[in-house]
Amino acid sequence: xxxxxxxxxxxxxxxxxxxxxxxxxxxxxxxxxxxxxxxxxxxxxxxxxxxxxxxxxxxxxxxxxxxxxxxxxxxxxxxxxxxxxxxxxxxxxxxxxxxxxxxxxxxxxxxxxxxxxxxxxxxxxxxxxxxxxxxxxxxxxxxxxxxxxxxxxxxxxxxxxxxxxxxxxxxxxxxxxxxxxxxxxxxxxxxxxxxxxxxxxxxxxxxxxxxxxxxxxxxxxxxxxxxxxxxxxxxxxxxxxxxxxxxxxxxxxxxxxxxxxxxxxxxxxxxxxxxxxxxxxxxxxxxxxxxxxxxxxxxxxxxxxxxxxxxxxxxxxxxxxxxxxxxxxxxxxxxxxxxxxxxxxxxxxxxxxxxxxxxxxxxxxxxxxxxxxxxxxxxxxxxxxxxxxxxxxxxxxxxxxxxxxxxxxxxxxxxxxxxxxxxxxxxxxxxxxxxxxxxxxxxxxxxxxxxxxxxxxxxxxxxxxxxxxxxxxxxxxxxxxxxxxxxxxxxxxxxxxxxxxxxxxxxxxxxxxxxxxxxxxxxxxxxxxxxxxxxxxxxxxxxxxxxxxxxxxxxxxxxxxxxxxxxxxxxxxxxxxxxxxxxxxxxxxxxxxxxxxxxxxxxxxxxxxxxxxxxxxxxxxxxxxxxxxxxxxxxxxxxxxxxxxxxxxxxxxxxxxxxxxxxxxxxxxxxxxxxxxxxx
Numbered sequence: 001x002x003x004x005x006x007x008x009x010x011x012x013x014x015x016x017x018x019x020x021x022x023x024x025x026x027x028x029x030x031x032x033x034x035x036x037x038x039x040x041x042x043x044x045x046x047x048x049x050x051x052x053x054x055x056x057x058x059x060x061x062x063x064x065x066x067x068x069x070x071x072x073x074x075x076x077x078x079x080x081x082x083x084x085x086x087x088x089x090x091x092x093x094x095x096x097x098x099x100x101x102x103x104x105x106x107x108x109x110x111x112x113x114x115x116x117x118x119x120x121x122x123x124x125x126x127x128x129x130x131x132x133x134x135x136x137x138x139x140x141x142x143x144x145x146x147x148x149x150x151x152x153x154x155x156x157x158x159x160x161x162x163x164x165x166x167x168x169x170x171x172x173x174x175x176x177x178x179x180x181x182x183x184x185x186x187x188x189x190x191x192x193x194x195x196x197x198x199x200x201x202x203x204x205x206x207x208x209x210x211x212x213x214x215x216x217x218x219x220x221x222x223x224x225x226x227x228x229x230x231x232x233x234x235x236x237x238x239x240x241x242x243x244x245x246x247x248x249x250x251x252x253x254x255x256x257x258x259x260x261x262x263x264x265x266x267x268x269x270x271x272x273x274x275x276x277x278x279x280x281x282x283x284x285x286x287x288x289x290x291x292x293x294x295x296x297x298x299x300x301x302x303x304x305x306x307x308x309x310x311x312x313x314x315x316x317x318x319x320x321x322x323x324x325x326x327x328x329x330x331x332x333x334x335x336x337x338x339x340x341x342x343x344x345x346x347x348x349x350x351x352x353x354x355x356x357x358x359x360x361x362x363x364x365x366x367x368x369x370x371x372x373x374x375x376x377x378x379x380x381x382x383x384x385x386x387x388x389x390x391x392x393x394x395x396x397x398x399x400x401x402x403x404x405x406x407x408x409x410x411x412x413x414x415x416x417x418x419x420x421x422x423x424x425x426x427x428x429x430x431x432x433x434x435x436x437x438x439x440x441x442x443x444x445x446x447x448x449x450x451x452x453x454x455x456x457x458x459x460x461x462x463x464x465x466x467x468x469x470x471x472x473x474x475x476x477x478x479x480x481x482x483x484x485x486x487x488x489x490x491x492x493x494x495x496x497x498x499x500x501x502x503x504x505x506x507x508x509x510x511x512x513x514x515x516x517x518x519x520x521x522x523x524x525x526x527x528x529x530x531x532x533x534x535x536x537x538x539x540x541x542x543x544x545x546x547x548x549x550x551x552x553x554x555x556x557x558x559x560x561x562x563x564x565x566x567x568x569x570x571x572x573x574x575x576x577x578x579x580x581x582x583x584x585x586x587x588x589x590x591x592x593x594x595x596x597x598x599x600x601x602x603x604x605x606x607x608x609x610x611x612x613x614x615x616x617x618x619x620x621x622x623x624x625x626x627x628x629x630x631x632x633x634x635x636x637x638x639x640x641x642x643x644x645x646x647x648x649x650x651x652x653x654x655x656x657x658x659x660x661x662x663x664x665x666x667x668x669x670x671x672x673x674x675x676x677x678x679x680x
Contacts, residue, residue: 001025011669013092015051019044036111036130046101053664054088059567060574061085074149081155085574096145096218107134124183129176137170142206147215158227160212162219167204173197190253198245205238241323244272261289261310271319271358275326278357285314306371306378311364318359321392325408326356351397351407355455359410362387379423386416387449395451395458411456413449414485418442434541441534448479463489465655467565468662470573471591476560477528477655486529486656488560489522493597500570500588504595514593525596528649528657531556535608544616546629550609554647559602559657561643565592566663583642602657604639604646624679633671644668 006019021044028037067089069077076090111130119125141164146152148159177194209225217224228235251265267283292298293307331349335342367382391412399405420442428435451458461483463475478489491504494511502514506521535552566572568579571591613629639646645668649657659665 012051012054014049017048019046034113034116039108041106044103048099050097050099051092054091055667056663057086057088062575078151078154087151090151094147094150098143100141102139104137107132126181129178132175134173135170140167143219145219158210160215161210162222163208164219164222165206169202171198171200186257188255193250196247201242203240207236209235243323246270259291259294263287269317273319273321273323275354275356281317281358283315283317287312303373305375308369311366313364316361326354328352348403351402351404353407353409357410359392360389376426382420384418388414395456409456411453411458412451415449416444416446418444432543436539438537443532446485448481448485450481465658465661473592473594476594484527486527487524488526488599490525490594490596491517491522492525493595496586500586502590502593526558526599528557530554530651544614546613548611551605552608553605555603557602557657558599559641559646559649561598561600562659562663563643565598600641602641602646604637606637606647607635609633622680627677629675631673634668
């Protein structure tokens with residue numbers, strides 16, 4: 001039985017998280033070892049206040065504007081209507097955004113040892129079967145409220161806004177597995193067959209209202225608002241969806257003296273999310289292994305303790321697309337007046353694709369596992385090839401004959417290749433002092449092979465990462481056939497003219513004013529996907545002291561300096577960064593255009609964590625040992641990037657090296673933890 005409690009505050013004035021949790025486990029095996037039972041239950045209660053992303057507002061707002069104004073009803077300075085700005089302190093103090101989350105996770109298993117029923121005297125044979133039932137449930141209740149005195153409400157003439165939301169989801173699983181293994185002289189055979197059933201359901205509703213006679217009740221009396229009483233104003237919605245996933249699976253392992261190894265597995269899976277004739281998919285996999293170090297010709301090489309080469313190939317499936325994508329669904333399109341009555345208008349909500357099927361991944365890997373110099377150095381090296389076929393996503397189609405310009409379909413093909421390594425070195429091992437180091441790294445090179453298949457003919461490229469206003473900048477990146485994901489597609493900076501406006505290179509390489517440039521003059525100007533990511537951890541122990549130093553980093557990629565783009569130019573209409581009058585002082589007139597001027601190398605190395613501890617070996621009646629430790633997180637980042645912490649930029653997904661089209665971000669913060677561990 002374990003329990004935990006956590007109370008954490010965010011770096012802003014409002015956000016916090018209070019969390020309670022417990023876990024109880026029970027295990028029992030009958031005396032004869034025939035039956036085993038186990039059960040676990042883990043409830044968790046979370047209460048948190050969520051703060052809106054005010055850090056962008058902190059950059060935009062004029063720092064000389066006051067926070068407070070005694071003339072206003074709530075005492076906070078109110079920004080003029082239409083300015084697009086807001087008082088961030090007022091928002092953090094006056095706005096309510098409360099969330100209550102209840103999580104319940106449980107599982108129960110019953111197993112039977114079948115061997116005594118068939119061959120009780122064979123010590124080299126195992127035959128067991130186990131059934132497990134589990135469930136994961138989440139209930140989430142949200143309440144938001146802004147009072148009538150809140151600045152934006154005053155500007156809009158609204159006497160308070162309130163909203164309540166409730167969401168409930170659960171995943172229920174049943175799994176039945178039977179394991180068999182036997183050894184015949186030097187031959188080891190292991191087999192497993194199983195069945196699993198998963199049912200997931202999500203439902204929820206929300207309602208809101210405006211214009212209350214009083215702010216006293218906050219979001220706790222939505223019916224008191226007047227706005228929803230206007231004819232045609234529903235201001236509420238509800239939803240429910242479910243899905244099923246059924247699997248039949250099996251695996252066979254064979255090895256001879258643990259020197260030659262073979263594994264084959266097969267999964268036959270069905271998902272309710274796909275079209276009527278494509279719900280089921282088959283996903284085989286196999287692997288081969290050879291422990292070279294056990295061969296006689298390796299006996300003379302004393303510095304190799306263990307050396308194994310392996311190859312594996314497998315087909316995997318992806319069904320994470322949301323529910324009902326393959327079905328015809330309807331939605332409301334507003335109201336129609338007839339004979340003085342209002343009728344909701346309903347129609348198809350999307351283009352239907354009953355041919356939706358499993359997205360498939362073909363994965364190959366060749367690897368080397370090793371241990372050298374009496375286990376002083378150990379690790380693994382891997383080279384992988386991953387090809388994703390029938391990628392699920394939205395693709396453009398003509399209208400007509402289609403009702404909508406996009407359809408959800410299996411079209412794209414993506415290829416990834418790379419090298420991964422994981423090496424641990426026990427550098428020093430003495431009586432009072434040890435030092436070991438672990439280095440983990442990976443390279444990645446990908447290419448979007450195609451946007452088309454035998455049914456859908458896509459474009460040769462798709463623009464992505466549409467940048468937010470002002471000045472309607474357009475799309476920052478492009479996904480193109482034969483190219484790497486994460487390419488920036490922008491103008492090329494060629495300086496400024498006499499008035500301080502942009503000059504760019506056209507497609508012939510000639511410098512022209514930005515006013516004469518067209519989309520044809522844009523080109524690939526960088527890439528936001530790291531070519532290498534890695535980490536390094538050092539562990540030191542001296543007598544009762546222990547020290548851990550962890551570093552991580554990435555290199556070979558570019559970052560679009562989004563804050564310089566929005567707030568680093570003198571043409572900006574909000575508060576500006578100092579770079580507008582230093583690094584960018586020569587750009588006096590130019591607005592925020594998509595140019596490689598804002599693209600910078602994103603390489604960085606971060607001191608991620610340092611932990612220092614001291615252990616007291618008490619060895620008393622009730623206490624075995626006590627460890628006191630201090631941990632510092634996010635100490636320092638080495639980088640030439642001139643913007644915010646480069647590790648806050650996303651480097652996965654379809655828009656790496658950006659914030660997804662805007663300047664919103666949550667700042668990385670230094671953290672210090674002081675802890676105490678007691679072993680009883």
